[in-house]
Amino acid sequence: MSGVQWRGRLLESVSKNNNYDKIPYMQLATVRGDGRPANRSVAFQGFHGGTTGVLFQTDSRSPKAAEISLSSWVEACMYLPDTQEQFRLHGQASLHGADTPNDLLRQERCRAWAGLPHEIREWFSGPPPSQIPKSPPEAFHHAVPGPKDSPADSFVLGLIDVMSVDYLDLQQGRRQLFTRPHPDERWSLTETCA
Amino acid sequence: MSGVQWRGRLLESVSKNNNYDKIPYMQLATVRGDGRPANRSVAFQGFHGGTTGVLFQTDSRSPKAAEISLSSWVEACMYLPDTQEQFRLHGQASLHGADTPNDLLRQERCRAWAGLPHEIREWFSGPPPSQIPKSPPEAFHHAVPGPKDSPADSFVLGLIDVMSVDYLDLQQGRRQLFTRPHPDERWSLTETCA
Numbered sequence: 378m379s380g381v382q383w384r385g386r387l388l389e390s391v392s393k394n395n396n397y398d399k400i401p402y403m404q405l406a407t408v409r410g411d412g413r414p415a416n417r418s419v420a421f422q423g424f425h426g427g428t429t430g431v432l433f434q435t436d437s438r439s440p441k442a443a444e445i446s447l448s449s450w451v452e453a454c455m456y457l458p459d460t461q462e463q464f465r466l467h468g469q470a471s472l473h474g475a476d477t478p479n480d481l482l483r484q485e486r487c488r489a490w491a492g493l494p495h496e497i498r499e500w501f502s503g504p505p506p507s508q509i510p511k512s513p514p515e516a517f518h519h520a521v522p523g524p525k526d527s528p529a530d531s532f533v534l535g536l537i538d539v540m541s542v543d544y545l546d547l548q549q550g551r552r553q554l555f556t557r558p559h560p561d562e563r564w565s566l567t568e569t570c571a
Numbered sequence: 572m573s574g575v576q577w578r579g580r581l582l583e584s585v586s587k588n589n590n591y592d593k594i595p596y597m598q599l600a601t602v603r604g605d606g607r608p609a610n611r612s613v614a615f616q617g618f619h620g621g622t623t624g625v626l627f628q629t630d631s632r633s634p635k636a637a638e639i640s641l642s643s644w645v646e647a648c649m650y651l652p653d654t655q656e657q658f659r660l661h662g663q664a665s666l667h668g669a670d671t672p673n674d675l676l677r678q679e680r681c682r683a684w685a686g687l688p689h690e691i692r693e694w695f696s697g698p699p700p701s702q703i704p705k706s707p708p709e710a711f712h713h714a715v716p717g718p719k720d721s722p723a724d725s726f727v728l729g730l731i732d733v734m735s736v737d738y739l740d741l742q743q744g745r746r747q748l749f750t751r752p753h754p755d756e757r758w759s760l761t762e763t764c765a
Contacts, residue, residue: 404610406598406608406609406610407608408602408606408608412642413602413644414600414602414644414645415600415646415659416610416647416648417648418648450607450608451608452607452608452609453610454611456596458596465610465611467609496744500744503764504764506746506764506765507746507748507763508763509761509763543611543701552700552701569700569701570699570701570702570703571694
């Protein structure tokens, strides 16, 4: 019940804040191999089916993909400036490419790919992100899969199995903590100090 | 030279994006005691004097203050939706309250306090953040220091000694990495793949 509550509120907040940017971003924190934190914006791609699992897109060749394979714990922070709300989503992330055995995730990956603008789709067929180019960029100027084609191999969906949500409403001075100690357990809700 | 370059660009980008929210927020990632990441929005309070040290405000009683005292490495991510730019600031954070021996930091703390709206100043005199209230909220309803008074004891300035900046311009498809391996060394700049 409480899980449904934060899920619905997040979707409602995203829809209220979509006037300045069509893509809702959240910042995804991971832990690097050396134990230091890393943090970057990722595009929120909605929920996995009817669950409380949160989807985001990434490049399988990016440092964050390597970090998640080393340590799956992440915290995504979404701040919504128009309504002054914040959602902190803590959980474990997994990455899903073309070979995922989960039919629904495969469909969600194709749907996310189809929704990307051309210039973003182009990136996934280009050189690996965050690396110093070894070949001239022209070497990567080959055909970019279209929105209805199979996604580029490097395009993967991240799925956060959310274990706790720290919700803050700055306008109301209200904070709620939703927790689920184990995936099989029910969500519980605690009101805390803002 | 390169350090001055990213500092000027960040200030320019913040001023171009301040139409939807007067307070520019960034998301601050830390590592918890159990090795998992944490992530939340903090208000960007400008630079420490003429340096490349980045200031933010926090409550000395908050979990992030405890995390920083355990492990000082942080990464702040600032996404600016109007110009579609991202700054990832990686470095070590320190916290500075009323007893800081640094005169400039003491002045910056008072200036940051004076710029806070009343309802935020009220929080620093209220119960500790993120905790389940043990006393009724009325127990904390005492006088709130005004903008020209000494800041509440719990109001501390965080200072990030930035060691690297990963700058991404989504509109231009451009990425630049500014690094400074040691505080005494010069900044260097590398162009990488977006």
